[in-house]
Amino acid sequence: MRLFGRQDEIRRLRDLIGAAGAGQGGALVLRGEVGIGKSTLLGHAREAAGFRIIQTSGSEFETHLPYASLHQLAAPVLDRLADVLPPQRSAMEVAFGLATGTPDPFRIGLATLSLLAAAAQEQPLICLVGDAQWLDPASAGALAFVARRIAAEPVAMFFAVRTPSDPTDLDDLPGLTVEGLSDADARNLLAVKSHVALDDRVRDRIVAEAHGNPSRCGNCPAAGVSRHRIRRRCRPASSAATGPGWTTFRRMRGHC
Numbered sequence: 001m002r003l004f005g006r007q008d009e010i011r012r013l014r015d016l017i018g019a020a021g022a023g024q025g026g027a028l029v030l031r032g033e034v035g036i037g038k039s040t041l042l043g044h045a046r047e048a049a050g051f052r053i054i055q056t057s058g059s060e061f062e063t064h065l066p067y068a069s070l071h072q073l074a075a076p077v078l079d080r081l082a083d084v085l086p087p088q089r090s091a092m093e094v095a096f097g098l099a100t101g102t103p104d105p106f107r108i109g110l111a112t113l114s115l116l117a118a119a120a121q122e123q124p125l126i127c128l129v130g131d132a133q134w135l136d137p138a139s140a141g142a143l144a145f146v147a148r149r150i151a152a153e154p155v156a157m158f159f160a161v162r163t164p165s166d167p168t169d170l171d172d173l174p175g176l177t178v179e180g181l182s183d184a185d186a187r188n189l190l191a192v193k194s195h196v197a198l199d200d201r202v203r204d205r206i207v208a209e210a211h212g213n214p215s216r217c218g219n220c221p222a223a224g225v226s227r228h229r230i231r232r233r234c235r236p237a238s239s240a241a242t243g244p245g246w247t248t249f250r251r252m253r254g255h256c
Contacts, residue, residue, distance in 0.1 A: 002192075004214075005185030009041055012176055013158070017048045020156035021124050027147035027157040029132070029170050032178035035215025038160035041178065042128050045158050052123045058134030066103065066138035067095040070112065073127060073143075077119035084114040095138075105138065109145035116146065117153045124154035133165035144169035180212020190217045 003010065009030075016026050030038045046053050056073035074096075081089055091107035092115070093099040119125055129135070129143065147157050147170075159170055163177075181189065186207045190198070198206075210216035 003037075003040065003044060004189045004192075005181040006037065006041065006044075009176060009178060010044060013041060013045050016156050016158075017045065017051070017126065020126070020154050021050065023152065023154050025120075025150035025153040025155040025157075027150070027159070027173050029159040029161055029173050029175040030178055031161045031163050031175055033163055033213065035213050036178045036180065037214045038162075038178055039130060040214070042130060042158055042160055045126055045156075046128060048126060050124060051126045051156075052119070053126050053128065054119075055128035055130070056139075057130040058132050058136070058139075060134045063134055063136045065136055067108070067136065067142070069129070069135045069139035070108075070142050071096050073129070073139075074112065074115060077115060080115055080118040083118035084111050088114055103138070105141060105145075108138075109142045112142050113146045113149055113153075116150070116155050120154045125156070127155065127157040129157070129159040132159040132161045132170060133168065135168065135170075137169075140169045144173060147173050181214060181217070182212065183207050186210060186212060186214075186217050189214055193217065 012028060016028055019026060030041055032038050046055075054073055054076050056069045058069055062068040074092075081092065084092065088107050088111035090099065090101070091104045092111035094101040095103045095108045116125060116127070127143075132140070135143070143157070143159075150157065159173070161168075161170065187203065190203060190206060206217065
């Protein structure tokens with residue numbers, strides 16, 4: 001996977017992955033606006049050689065379901081639940097609806113830590129958590145608990161959090177703000193995403209309006225439009241369309 005302008009971010013990911021492979025685990029929270037490339041960076045981490053990958057994602061439709069996202073993450077390694085101490089195992093069984101009782105957040109956190117540590121003994125583990133701003137609070141608390149306690153385990157945890165968002169238990173974990181691309185990197189990305197050569201004026205305007213957001217560059221309305229059609233037809237429909245903002249290009253979509 002080729003990434004433009006993400007050398008520093010990739011270095012942070014590789015450092016953490018390398019440390020986890022050597023038995024010194026840790027966590028990193030990627031923060032940034034919609035489309036800035038957080039999921040792409042998680043995808044880069046997913047390609048790490050020699051690691052088992054497990055993943056979950058927050059859902060705004062499941063924030064009211066305690067431990068829903070934790071269950072999604074833990075499901076692939078629940079075959080190691082027998083390695084967890086009985087009091088912790090019982091707490092996790094309650095959390096996942098496998099037994100009746102009242103969930104104990106502390107024991108559930110310990111159970112999650114023990115479960116991931118047991119699974120990582122077979123193969124180092126990378127945990128990917130997308131849309132973490134929508135984790136149900138119980139899962140967020142359990143995963144933050146684990147993230148603060150995996151320094152001696154071959155486990156790397158990566159979270160992607162959309163900003164702005166409400167405060168969560170993840171806020172005190174090590175973080176990295178994913179910034180916009182430079183104009184040069186945005187042009188390089190646009191050149192790869194476009195199926196044809198773009199008119200210089202259109203290209204520069206797209207780059208300016210995207211403000212470094214890779215998604216806006218990659219999904220530009222002019223991508224895939226021939227140079228002739230861009231020159232002839234990609235003009236504002238009215239004076240209102242000449243104002244700043246990405247809405248300019250949404251208006252232009254119907255004229256390309």
